[in-house]
Amino acid sequence: MKTTNEVVLLYNINPEKLNKIRFVLVRMGVRNKIITKDMYLQTIGSLAGIKGFEKNQEDYTGEGFTDEMLVMRGFTSKRIDELLRLFRNNNIEKIPLKAILTEHNIQWNSLELYKELKEEHEAMKG
Known part of the structure; x- marks a missing residue:
């Protein structure tokens, strides 16, 4: 099997x-x-295994968030389309909060990314 x-x-x-x-x-x-609440202070870059992004030694102990969220690293637009098509074909309910790892959000922690995605999602809903 091919890995990427x-x-x-x-x-x-x-x-x-x-x-x-x-x-x-x-x-x-x-x-x-799988990202658990105690990992929320790690940068997205660290969580995604990007070299040069060191693990923060501090665990998150706050409330966190309960919304589903999905972050993709290394996907082309074709592969994103394939992933979403396979989700639909396998009757996987939509995950409203999705992001692609970018040069902007790579430095953010999970809480910062969640806040941004939540605001964008609410704005799109009107």
């Missing part, structure tokens, strides 16, 4: 949905990482 440098970070996904998502990701040769 693609990684998906997964936040707050229920176990049944998580199993379906992981099935799709394994078939695509994409690594995945």
Whole structure:
């Protein structure tokens, strides 16, 4: 099986949905990482395994967030389309908060990314 440098970070996904998502990701040769609340202070770059982004030694102990969130690293637009198509074909409910790792958000922690995505999502809903 072909593997890639693609990684998906997964936040707050229920176990049944998580199993379906992981099935799709394994078939695509994409690594995945479950992000737990204590990891929220790590930079997205560190969580995605980018060289040069060191792990923050401090664990997050606050409230956090409960919304599902998905962050993709190393995906082309074609591969994003493929991922979303496979999600639909496998009856995986939409995850409204999705992001691609960028030069801007790579330095952010999960809380900062969540806040930005939530604001964008609310603005798009009107």
